[in-house]
Amino acid sequence: MKEVLTGNEAAALGAKLARVQVISAYPITPQTVVVEKLSEYVANGELQAEFMKVESEHSAMSACIGAAAAGARTFTATSSQGLMLMSEMLFVASGLRLPIVMANANRSLSAPLSIWCDWQDTMAVRDSGWIQLYCENNQEILDSVIQAFKIAEQTLLPVMVCYDGYILSHTVEPVDIPEQKEVDDFLPPYSYPFMLDPGKPVTLGAVGTPPYYMEFRYMLDQALLGSKKVITDVGEDFGRRFGRRYGLLEAYRCDDADFVIVTMGSLAGAVKDVVDDLRKKGKKVGVLKLRSFRPFPSDELAEALSNVKAIGVMEKDISLGSFGALFLDVLASLSLNEVRLPAVNVICGLANRDVTSEDIVKVFDMIEDVASKRKSVKETVWLGLRKELLEGEEI
Amino acid sequence: MKLEPGAVITEPGNSEKNETGGWRSFRPVIKDEKCKRCGICWMFCPDMAISPKEPYQIDYRYCKGCGICANECPFKAIEMVEEEK
Secondary structure, X not given: OEEEEOHHHHHHHHHHHOOOOEEEEOOOOOOHHHHHHHHHHHHOOOOOOEEEEOOOHHHHHHHHHXXXXXXOOEEEEEOHHHHHHHHHHHHHHHHXXXXXXXXXXXXXXXXOOOOOOOOHHHHHOOOOOOEEEEOOOHXXXXXXXXXXXXXXXXXXXXXEEEEEOOOOOOOOEEEEOOOHHHHHHHOOOOOOOOOOOOOOOOEOXXXXXXXXXXXXXXXXXXXXXXXXXXXXHHHHHHHHHHOOOOOOEEEEOOOOOOEEEEEEHHHHHHHHHHHHHHHHOOOOEEEEEEOEEEOOOHHHHHHHOOOOOEEEEEEOOOOOOOOOHHHHHHHHHHHHOOOOOOEEEEEOOXXXXXXXXXXXXXXXXXXXXXXXXXXXXXXOEEOOOOHHXXXXXXX | OOOXXXXXXXXXXXXXXXXXXXXXXXXXXXXXXXXXOOOHHHHHOOOOOEEOOOOOEEOOOOOOOOOHHHHHOOOOOEEEEEOOO
């Protein structure tokens, strides 16, 4: 059955279909509707779950940690400053290997204060040990929330489902909604192996002294790397059951492409449209969409780009003082796989600065240029930067 | 010993596997001739590292060298000696 849903509604509905047992969340723009919808489901009896109201995101994640340790299927949602306030507990959730699922409507960080979309919030916690999946559209949000529980429960890792604030969170799209029975078959009830149980006592959150700590971090890193296979298998299983296949990344018209844009989220959808237009004009262009940013599919990415002439990495974040966070991982992956490609790093769409089709065509022109010069652009390109504001001209 | 994911400890009472003697920078040494067997050091030791049997002995596998025993001994029968490599 198809319904017209916003991204936030799709996230809430995904959690409901996954039969979450505990929700603890705090409303924040642009995620608020997720919390509203879920509390509505619980209040009207559509969802049998405990909705824990808290005074902050730090408490929301703390409550989720407790609930997950008690064995409940646990969900939360946040954005931006909320994710920052939660960040201390994010590392606890992954360190304790608790399979919590979170929806994050991507929003930029203060200062200056901004409620608009970019990926700086989730990029700031990319090293928290959480799986990070980025969604292109509202269908992917619903499907990924359902899959996220299966991935989390199989790997004992928390999963963040990231989607662009406003662009997806507040935009309606037709979304195919799976039957509850089908979701139940796909996602059976699970049992956390170290559940808090007075009959079988365990210690959770012990100190990791120098002789032990490194091994736990190694185990966490191995779990994330190992989750690549789980994300792939779960995405394929989902595809067999529901007709929509998912993986770590999607190479769109990349097979014979010379020039490829690497990107994530809703931006990938916009680039796909431009690729289709340029293909009609005979340009051999493609887009590589990363769905999983953590774990980073290094080998798969290098394989997909092995016959390309040049790439551009378009991202809505910046690792200040370095390069775009996505660019760093892409370049490291290519280098370790001996794939030598000229590349250009394009920072765009911060705080939802418009990225138009014309802008994307410009990026393809830049990629063609670096290909002909066979030389990467060393300086990061800030797309659509308003020089008149920087140089003090009359506006 | 094999570590569980998430640093979960599933076996109660296994902290005795964690020998904390390596933390010590000063070692308590009992001077047996001054010791009156009063048991105050044994009562105060936070790590239960002192055996009150004849003669009193310190279990250096667990003694962290906190010095509480030496501080509490009314007869100055315990001396803290710097550990050397």
